[in-house]
Amino acid sequence: MSDDERDPEEEEEEEEEDQDLTNSDVVTKYKAAADITNKCLVTLLPKLVPGAKLIDLCKTVDDMMNAELAAIFKxxxxxxxxxxxxxxxLNNVVGHYCPADDDTVTLKAGDVAKVDFGCHIDGYIATQAHTHVVSDSAADGATPVPPVTGRVADAVACAQTCFDAAVRLIRPGKKTDEVDKVLAKIAEVYGCQIVEGVMTHQMKRFVIDGNKVIPNKPATDQRVDSQEIEAGEVYAVDIVVSTGEGHSRMIDERQTTVYKRALDMEYKLKMKAARAVFSDINKRFPALPFTTRYLEPPEGKASLIKLGMKELLDHELLYAYPVLYDKAEKHGECHVVQVKGTILLMPSGWSDRVTKVPPEMVAEAKSDKKVEDQEILDILATSIDNPKKKKDKKKKK
Known part of the structure; x- marks a missing residue:
């Protein structure tokens, strides 16, 4: 068969193969994006102090991501x-709180602040989320971060243990429905709830939430097919736990500012403002999430963004990431904690967590609860590291 007669499906398969972790250039791009994400988090953590405005903090991270991205692969x-x-x-907000320009919310001591963001290079995405309890001491890596106590400590310890277990269960040959039962056992130990509906998503090039998903705690109306996890895949392992009920809900639709283009939906827009906004989205954010703060105002009028967005949403041209809340159980408090990291399942069988927080910038969770279930302890003891790196370390010694 000549080159001109090649089967298009074969060409598509080859293109797909070139975009996975067998390609060293792809791995390099994932890791470069992760390095920027990590660097931004390290810059942000010392700024999470009482009095800091959420909008200023979020803009700092977004601006830094753009600046760092502009400086590489020139x-x-x-x-x-x-x-x-x-x-x-903050606190009982489960996620997706991305402040608008006129947002006035500030941090205060004791706030449980969950920061969540990510960037991409050539469509290869690295995201992460980290929970920091606000105190008067800056988490700068030099000043010791005050330990976390009480129910917040239970939630922090629970989320981290769940994450550590999940990355050991999300391995080639395992099934996507093998994780949630283990997470439920861990949550029971710490007296917490896995927040219902949150899922770990496979990521692909320009795809932040792929169809292969791992439910942490399937919702009653959520049917997810079991699939085999394969080498060469990339996952955003996302764990969210709560000391409250564990049922997220939207309170005010007007708080939603994060959206993503719904690629399977089309509609001939009637309003000029809607067409202008949609054109901007298709040009600059054709596949990945954005916040309305990023959009160019039609005719220089910010009010036209809101007007245009309404028609886009009315015709389901966008997927919304609503601000979600959990609530406390009777006579209790509600603290929501999140841990998320990007995991590369390398073709050789080991896992590489490319987004992470320096240990010296993480507060110790002084919980009086601990896992004693032998099955879970065995999972947590499983190594996910590259065996070659271990051999190299031994040689150096």
């Missing part, structure tokens, strides 16, 4: 940008 024509706008969700 000689190549690659698309680079924010893959998920910086969100800062």
């Amino acid at each position: 000689g190549k024509k690659l698309e680079k940008g924010i893959a998920f706008p910086c969100c800062l969700s």
